[in-house]
Amino acid sequence: MTAQDDGIPILQVGEGALIQPPDLEAFRAFNRAKTKALVDKLTDERDAIDRFVADGDYVGFELYGTVRCPMGLTRALIRAGRRRLRIAGQGVHEADLLLAAGMVTDIDFTYIGQEVYGVSDCVRRALESGAVGEVVEWSNAALSWRFKAAAMGVPFLPTRTLLGTDTLRRSAAKVIACPFTGIPLALLPALVLDVGFIHVHRADRFGNCQIDGISGFAVEMARASRRLLISAEEIVETDAIRRQPDRTLIPYYLVDAVVHHPFGSWPGEMGGRYERDTEHYRMFLEWQRTAEGAERYLADWVHAVPDHAALLEKVGPEHLAALRLDRPEGAAR
Amino acid sequence: MTAQDDGIPILQVGEGALIQPPDLEAFRAFNRAKTKALVDKLTDERDAIDRFVADGDYVGFELYGTVRCPMGLTRALIRAGRRRLRIAGQGVHEADLLLAAGMVTDIDFTYIGQEVYGVSDCVRRALESGAVGEVVEWSNAALSWRFKAAAMGVPFLPTRTLLGTDTLRRSAAKVIACPFTGIPLALLPALVLDVGFIHVHRADRFGNCQIDGISGFAVEMARASRRLLISAEEIVETDAIRRQPDRTLIPYYLVDAVVHHPFGSWPGEMGGRYERDTEHYRMFLEWQRTAEGAERYLADWVHAVPDHAALLEKVGPEHLAALRLDRPEGAAR
Amino acid sequence: MNDRPYSASELLICLASRLMDDRTTAFIGTGIPMLAASLAQNRHAPDLVPVFEFGGTGAILEKLPLAVGDMRTYHRAIAASGICDIMETAQRGFIEYGFLGGAQIDRYGNLNSTSIGDVRRPKVRLPGSGGANDVGSLCWRTIAILHHDRRRFVDTVDFVTTPGFLTGPGAREAAGLPRDTGPYRVVTNLAILGFDEVTRRMKLLSLNPGVTVQQVIDNTGFELLLADPIGHNDPPTAEELALLRERIDPDGLYR
């Protein structure tokens, strides 16, 4: 027995709020009740949002920037008018739209911006005005590891990031001295989402999903979500899943609804399928500079159409066809 | 601030020895010094063992039972006569042979047996006689999570297994009250291997590896190993790796040596390639019942041949051909 | 049991199989649970999801696996991942049943598969926990399958490899094991046993064909609770035996 066996010192406690405190026992009970049967979950976007997303939910989106984002589902969520959402601010373009639509009360924040194009004016307006309540700071790794903790079914993960910074001070992490090595570690609390939204290359109607190329944080977020909504470029037969079970990143029992959304990441890109619609995205960037412009964007490109299929019609088949890639990158099929 | 912010109580400390204490700073420094260049690492088994395995090393093997085991490398290790090895006792058939050869001083033990065929007499002789020094108890998940902690670069992972049992009492885990939820958690110390041995379906000469079907704990163990020796059924061009980068489970920079070992898991199976040689395995089970039989097995089936290629000749091409599968299972290529 | 048209193993397989509900997840270990799972898939539980600790989820058990990692554990499976993913899935509460074996069991369902005698200098060194401790810790309901005699059903196990109800009511929760989990059934060559909801002690639920209560008591090294009434387990049906012998294990690997 060493001295530290008497107890582990807590060296620092982040002052940020724990917006979604981890309750692993409740998560286990919820997961137990989810059906393990192979039932058809293919539905339309409106039904998926209606049945599985409530006002006040804590929600998260994968992937990042304008890459493989569940934009079709995000627009459906905005049309459905869900309110007082709390979000993991790592999705970027979806978060932009939700903030523009005034749907967000609290954010676990790591990055909401336009990457090479700089700051997001939607974020600036929402946060500089105080319209958003809790804003708790994290890093990309920290938020991903928080999902991973939930995915592992443990209430925290120890890490060596955040330490010594204001990011940690404004987070809800705790710093302890390691009981095995004595080094300080930042403990990141598990983040269990009420609803996760993920866009994938292909899924079967039961919810088994494959993703080509990088997997971002899909594996972790899918497992950290109580309810999980999937949009997919392509719906495949289960036989295609069973032929290559080592490609199933998200097994069906995690999934509540599957929505068929070709060009579901538009105006973002989808690896091996289509490029980002930079022309449209630049227009969005231009419009979002003012609150009026952002509202006009939502009116024209979200509310003006009833659903994703109608939006694709509005964008135009020729325009979309020009974004298509001839040759797949990353994962050859 | 809550009461527990004053410190975290340590509720229990396993009485087992920490055979390989985690030192994350040393691991980082070691990993920094490994080459990141694409250099040719293809070599023969003797050279790989000579250069990368020393007496006293802590070593580990993947996968389990008689499935995708690096048996060619294990036999080379026995021929090389390495001594005083400390091992993660999760590899099963390799561990059997190393114990029979008297090469092991300490074991982090989870399972060494013959699955449906019952106990291992090599294990019984070694442990009941006291020939092995430290024997520390874990579970399969616990040992895998210890690799995962090392793979994540953190000194421990919290888990909800082992709790309340003699397995925990005879382990080196520590039980704390979670600083976020208050529930007791078993903290498993990271396990950094001096040398890891993994057999894969295909690798390029730089060490990039693909595995078909289940991945066992290859992903974690590869990342938990200071030095990593790979044997592969097939050596492929790097172009095959770059065409499907999402299939690279072990990237080259982790790897120190690549050995081409067709039938490298023999007498075990290799998913989609060949079945277990049950006839030979049953013979081994029969022989290993006595110390003399086990010695005879090592003499006849390890020391009698200079290397893996010679062993395959001894087993006989027709015998091996009969083990081949016509149709791949699991992952269609 | 030579006068019966089925073997002791076949009875155990059928009893275990009938406990496997359709549309549930079950951790499957080597041997009898594999046969039982295959029988269940072929009979009453086509959507049983077998989970194997080294990565196979939702395999179609057309060919009988020989080991928990072999390629039949992910034959036409839903997913083939790795042990951490599987164990974390259990830790998150997704795995309903876990099947276990062991050399000793006590009244609280604690199991020993580590050693007979002191573990530091064992009289018999057993193969060790493997995934058993994890299955017993993380699944909702565990089902043990054992041969029923006084060497195995003991007052105190030499080593608690895998947690049952530990020292009794509340002990699992106090140790930090997930809430509402624990031993559910013990299937033996004599009977099916369960656990009292309040005392957590083992209770005789139903007898195998031709077995008496006294026989069970005589072969148990601790005081058993008795259900009232005590039920009777049906012998293997002709359908079950035909499936087992003709489709599932035609080579008699496990007979």
Added chain:
Amino acid sequence: MNDRPYSASELLICLASRLMDDRTTAFIGTGIPMLAASLAQNRHAPDLVPVFEFGGTGAILEKLPLAVGDMRTYHRAIAASGICDIMETAQRGFIEYGFLGGAQIDRYGNLNSTSIGDVRRPKVRLPGSGGANDVGSLCWRTIAILHHDRRRFVDTVDFVTTPGFLTGPGAREAAGLPRDTGPYRVVTNLAILGFDEVTRRMKLLSLNPGVTVQQVIDNTGFELLLADPIGHNDPPTAEELALLRERIDPDGLYR
């Protein structure tokens, strides 16, 4: 700089590129680091291993990525995994360099990309850490690329998003950050700066073409240490410019 045959961006790209050693791993962020990495691969560092936080490792940067997750970050890559794998690889000590930007930097190389003014009611809310804190915490050597003026090179950053040497010698280690890590270079439109081995304070190392020491001092909001002697950075070569303009960014996306 209109009298020069290269733009300010092109100079930054070339300076950053020359810092990328062959056969090393480098975390690449959006913008200038992407161009610099591509230039390095095309010129002196064919075996540079670009690492992108959302999973791309060892891509061949034939086409310029537009975002840290886009498909060009894993074009003909060695591996395409996910953010946890990449960040854990950094945490294990495998990533040598990390490139960073920011709105403010102080003498110890601490970076702010979170907010101007109090973060609880910011004057300007910036995009946030993203992966910056992780890169600054877990890589061995970080290289910041910034525009050089007194609004950015400040005495005290409004918010330490990403750790430099924090409050000075020993502070990183005391906070628990991995040993021997920290800021290595700051590349600006005026100069290349480093950090004193003992005091950990920022030090002017070498000047860009046509820039004077006084200009650098005038544009820095804290006292700079000065190397002795102070070096001079070569302008972009014709080869570098040709590669940039003709092969790497022919459409002038980043010009």
